[in-house]
Amino acid sequence: MSSSISPEQVRAEVEKFWRIMCGKSRERLDDLYTSNALVLTGKARKPEPAQAALVRRAQQISAPSAEAVAELGAIEILLPDQDVAIASYTYKFHQKRPDQAGAVLKRHTLFGRATQIFQQDSAGRLRIVHEHLSAATNPEVEKTAAS
């Protein structure tokens, strides 16, 4: 089946996701997902509704003095159906944010891996219906005492 989705559209959505994650976009993370999206991420032991994970992410992104930088690897795109696209890629993610005690936490995910499955809605917009983010090795964490 020929796809109505172009790889460029998928790449643009992936880049939009990371711009929001890095606090460099005013767009909302939850606009990128379908209402029934599932995610596997962080230390979650089983799939959870995207909305639950997005609340945590939004708090991290909007925390005072939070900073983040992402570097994406090659994005492999599968177009298995007319309205579905699968993006898989590696990434590095460097985050700086305050912890609950006010200390600064620097977290470096050096070997991140991402699977994001997009489905086109009736308006032609791509939305994430399934996401699996993980790391091949433990993130490196540095903690600096509160000043």
Add this chain to the structure above:
Amino acid sequence: MLLVEMFCPGPARLEKDDMEAITAEQVRSQVRDFWDAFITRSKSRFQEFYSPTASCFAADGRRSEPARLMWVRREREFFGPKSSVAAKVGAVTVQLLGPNLGVACYPFHFSIIRVLPNGNRVQVEVPFSRATQVFQRGSDGKMVIIHEHLSSAEPTTPKELPPEPGG
């Protein structure tokens, strides 16, 4: 950033379109059969669950690899006489994304003894493993994995095993 485009061919669409849409139970059944083939280390059955071009993230892989490379590695690490594989699969959630496309995601407890490239054996317990497997039904009616992402929610520590007597 590089972009690798992979378009899935869709031959014989008319035949495929005549089939009824896949069901969540069919996808769950594939997951059960997949693990049966893995645990019993049935090499040919195991390979049949994948499209040769499927992209796979192993739990500890730093990048994805095509299924045909993953087969070679898993065969060496898991399917030999000095290896063992056990898994307890948790609840399988299925998202049906089209008449021929389903995503299975689930937690599982993975217990393995694998053989390293240097011949040493290590035991690894991964109690909080997680899987995403995307299944696509082809024109022949068979469902195969076109993308797989395995990971662990917690860090794991491989335990090196002593050499086997006579080994």
